[in-house]
Amino acid sequence: MANHLTSFVCFNCRTEHPADYDGYLCRECGGNLNAVYDYQAVAESFTVDRLKQDDEQTVWRYSELFPFADRRNVPGLHMGITPLYRNRIIEQQIDTELIYLKDDTRLPSASFKDRASSVVMAVAIEKGVERVACASTGNAGCSWACMGATCGMPVTIFVPASAPEAKIAQLEVYGADVRRVDGSYDDAFALCVEECEKHGYFNRNTGFNPYTREGKKSVSFEIWEQFGYRAPASVFVPVGDGNIISGVWKGFYDLQQLGLIDEMPAIFAVQSTNSDAIAKTISTIEQGSQSLDDFTVATVSATTRADSIAVDTPSDGVSAVRAVMETGGKAVTVSDQEILAEIWELASSTGIFAEPAGVTAVAGLKKFALAGGVVPAPAVALVTGNGLKDVKAVLEA
Numbered sequence: 001m002a003n004h005l006t007s008f009v010c011f012n013c014r015t016e017h018p019a020d021y022d023g024y025l026c027r028e029c030g031g032n033l034n035a036v037y038d039y040q041a042v043a044e045s046f047t048v049d050r051l052k053q054d055d056e057q058t059v060w061r062y063s064e065l066f067p068f069a070d071r072r073n074v075p076g077l078h079m080g081i082t083p084l085y086r087n088r089i090i091e092q093q094i095d096t097e098l099i100y101l102k103d104d105t106r107l108p109s110a111s112f113k114d115r116a117s118s119v120v121m122a123v124a125i126e127k128g129v130e131r132v133a134c135a136s137t138g139n140a141g142c143s144w145a146c147m148g149a150t151c152g153m154p155v156t157i158f159v160p161a162s163a164p165e166a167k168i169a170q171l172e173v174y175g176a177d178v179r180r181v182d183g184s185y186d187d188a189f190a191l192c193v194e195e196c197e198k199h200g201y202f203n204r205n206t207g208f209n210p211y212t213r214e215g216k217k218s219v220s221f222e223i224w225e226q227f228g229y230r231a232p233a234s235v236f237v238p239v240g241d242g243n244i245i246s247g248v249w250k251g252f253y254d255l256q257q258l259g260l261i262d263e264m265p266a267i268f269a270v271q272s273t274n275s276d277a278i279a280k281t282i283s284t285i286e287q288g289s290q291s292l293d294d295f296t297v298a299t300v301s302a303t304t305r306a307d308s309i310a311v312d313t314p315s316d317g318v319s320a321v322r323a324v325m326e327t328g329g330k331a332v333t334v335s336d337q338e339i340l341a342e343i344w345e346l347a348s349s350t351g352i353f354a355e356p357a358g359v360t361a362v363a364g365l366k367k368f369a370l371a372g373g374v375v376p377a378p379a380v381a382l383v384t385g386n387g388l389k390d391v392k393a394v395l396e397a
Ligand SMILES: Cc1ncc(COP(=O)(O)O)c(C=O)c1O
Pocket: 111, 112, 113, 137, 139, 140, 206, 238, 239, 240, 241, 242, 243, 244, 245, 308, 309, 355, 357, 358, 384, 385, 386
C-alpha cells in the first residue's frame, strides 16, 4: 500500500513542509501542522462501493487516508467501528428528533485516544524509533501505553500526579515508564517536549505531533458510514486541547475533498466553564474583538473536575476554533455540576457509563437545546471516555 501523505501545511502561516519532515510544529512559526494527501490517488480505492464490500471491521478499512504505508505495523488490538446509538430519551427531552451518541468508551484502553495512538504507533514503527513518549491528562497516556504494550514498543508517560488512580493504574499495568509530574498537564507537556528532545524519543503529545489528528479523524469516517454514507448535520465534541475536535473536522474535510459529502456538519465545541479557553476565544471572534484570520487562543487557569479536558492553553487551539467557526458550529459551556450529574443520567438511562469528559458533549448538546438553541439534526454527541476510569467522580455528583 502506498502512503498518500504528500506534505504538511501550517494551520497558522500556511508554510509547507515535506511529508518526511522530522519536526512536529511549523518550522517558521511554531504552529500546528496539517497533513495533506493526494486525494486523487486516495479516490481510486476510497469509494463507497469498496467500503460496502470491505469485510475489515476496524479503522484499517480507511488505510488510504492514514499517513503510513505499511499496514502490517498497525497494533493488533481491535480498533474502532464503535456503536452509534439513537437516543430517544434525549430526543424527547429537547424536542428534537435524530439525536445519536457515538460510544467510544469501549475502545481497547477505554477512551477515544486509541484512535490517535493506534495510527501514530504505526507511524512510529515505520519511522524505526526505539522509544516513544507523551504527556497526558491520563487517557492519551493510557492509550499510548496500551498500544506500546501490544506492539512491544517502550513507552514513557508524563502525567500530572493528580490524575485519577485508575488511569495511573492503567499506565503501570501496561508496563509504561510512568513519570508523575508535580504540576499541571501543561507542566507535564513542557517536560515531555524537553525530555524527548534530550533523549530522541518519538513524542505523541496531543496538539503537537501532527499524526494524532490523522488517527482521530476515523470517527468521522465511521459516523459517515453509519449514517448510510451521509454526514450528520452536527457533531458535539468535548474539548480540552482541541485535537479531537480538529480530528472530527479533518475526517469530514477529507470526505468533502473526495466528493463523498457535500457539506460539512456544524461542529460544536463543548467545554467546562472551568476550562473554557476555546469557548472564550470563539466568543471574542463572534463579538468582533478578534478576527478569524488572525487570532490568539486564550489561556485560562483550568480547575475543572473533568480532568481529561482540564487545559490552560489548548495546544491545538487554532484548528479547534476554525473547526467550529468555519462549519457554523458554536461553543457551549457546561458547569462541573452539570457534567457530574450527566454521568448518572446517561448511565441510568442508556447503560453507557462515561467519565466526566466523556459525558461533556452530551451535557452540552442538551444544555444548548434547552436554552433555546436549535440543534442541527441528525446530531451526534461523542462519548469519549469510560466511567470506570474515574469512579470517584460518580460519588461527587
Ligand atoms: C475522555 C476525553 N474526552 C475529551 C478529551 C478532549 O480531547 P482534546 O484534548 O483533544 O480536546 C480527552 C482528552 O484527553 C479525553 O480523554
